[in-house]
Amino acid sequence: MTETPRQLAERLAQLTWDTRPERERAQTLLMREYLRRAALWAREVGRLRPEIAEPELVLWPFADLPQALAPDVRAPAEDIALAEQGFADQGLHDTMKETCRRALHFRAVQAAGIALPRLPDLYAPLILMFERGDFFTPRPGGYVEVGSVNLKVGRMGKYLREEPFAPMDPAALDALDSGQGPRTGGGTLESARPDQRRPAGGGRGMGR
Numbered sequence: 001m002t003e004t005p006r007q008l009a010e011r012l013a014q015l016t017w018d019t020r021p022e023r024e025r026a027q028t029l030l031m032r033e034y035l036r037r038a039a040l041w042a043r044e045v046g047r048l049r050p051e052i053a054e055p056e057l058v059l060w061p062f063a064d065l066p067q068a069l070a071p072d073v074r075a076p077a078e079d080i081a082l083a084e085q086g087f088a089d090q091g092l093h094d095t096m097k098e099t100c101r102r103a104l105h106f107r108a109v110q111a112a113g114i115a116l117p118r119l120p121d122l123y124a125p126l127i128l129m130f131e132r133g134d135f136f137t138p139r140p141g142g143y144v145e146v147g148s149v150n151l152k153v154g155r156m157g158k159y160l161r162e163e164p165f166a167p168m169d170p171a172a173l174d175a176l177d178s179g180q181g182p183r184t185g186g187g188t189l190e191s192a193r194p195d196q197r198r199p200a201g202g203g204r205g206m207g208r
Contacts, residue, residue: 020133128168
């Protein structure tokens, strides 16, 4: 059974947004996996809606794909309010908070029984990343910061692949962090500049 918006809202409301440096490798790969899934969804929605001339610009990587799928379907306001209890005072980037809301809208689209492309769950990698103790922050120059790592996002085309960047099993992710798992993914990772490092204790105090 598909998770309901309320069930996801309850999960989001319980997040602590703690920084977990020991999980940085797997967390970054989960972000890559989200980018891969978002690219696949953006390409498919672009095919379904040919009036969207440039899916990469309009639908990727953190756009409102649920609205493009079903413009009239939104998560209940009370579920959004519940989820916001978990991040309202955390100082998270607006894109980060909006992504959480869109994950709820995506669950609402799924719950509505609308025929959807046969693609992997769009927001599952990010929700798992959040629950394992991290968040993301968009940075200038096309980077996304996860922990002390700056991930260069690049073009959508490099994510249009069938092979996942990360497993969705927590034990397998723990193995990656311990160096016991197989190497997964690739691309450019950079340490965050001193002015980009988050304060100790998670997301509090971070600006937009």
